[in-house]
Amino acid sequence: MTKSPHLFRVYIVACFLSSPASAFAQSPIMSKDLTGHIGIEDAIYALQVIAGIRNNIGFTTSDLYDVWGLSSNNIFVVGEGGIILHYNGSSWSSVKVLPYERLAGVWGSGGKDVFAVGDNGIILHYDGSSWSRMTSGAIHPLYDVWGSASVDVYAVGNYGYMFHYDGSSWSKITSGDWSTGTTTDAIKAVWGSAWNDVYAVGYIGNHHYDGSSWTTISSDWCEAIWGSSSSDVFVVGHSPVHYDGSSWSYMSSATYNTLDGIWGSSGNDVFAVGSSGAILHYNGSSWSFMDSGTACDLFGVWGCSGNNVFVVGKGGTILHYDGKSWSCINGGDCD
16 A cells, blocks of 8 residues: 555644644744645654754754844844744744745844845745735845835845835835846845935946935946945945945955945944955954954844844854954854
């Protein structure tokens, strides 16, 4: 008699249901089942948690692409396979969100209003207790998300597509000759100082929204953007570029590394991260290299102050800066 694969699935799910407390003892943030059922991958994931493989910070070697938080005790990390991590100030917990698309960007307006975006146009929302999938009409990879408020959120991605959330629904932005989907290039990052001062940067150049329309301001190739104000904006890719409120200028950084992420506590305390473990620091006058302790590619950076900064990257790498030196929280598969 041929054994049904469903018997194995039932057995796995039964094991999961028999010990739900232990399975998610380290996961106070739970996810809604976005497909309406428990699949075999979910059950295996639950068993891994029960077995202790995934119940602590050493649970993953998945690539981690972005980090964002509200404070030192409320930090979110997203990455490959739909993984979401949360740090409560003392311990890390993991959340498995269905389906299993890569998540590339995370941002929120508050602890009960967090967005994550990723492959196949997925946009997830966290309401303070659970994650759910939002309807947006996006079908292509999304790389970043940012907003000036809960009713003014942008998601950007492949083919030049941008989407806007007004607090009730998502809509595609059609302003600008780069937003029609006729290009194969991507918009990699979005940031603004206010609702009427928003930048979108990527492989098709840099674009600016003034509250009424989008305009292309340069054709530079960029990966990430951050600013301390409307007159102090940093963009990174191959090399840092700075906007002083009137013009853009290249900054000397003495690096050949691709820079994928940037964040600062102020205009004279800026961190940029990139390939081969590169971490650069800007002190208001010049960029300098920092010893990251890893040769692993780094993708995202965020901090709640200049002496409390987190960096995420390839192979589950999570680094922390305490104002003096970088230390490894989770090394993933990197040395």
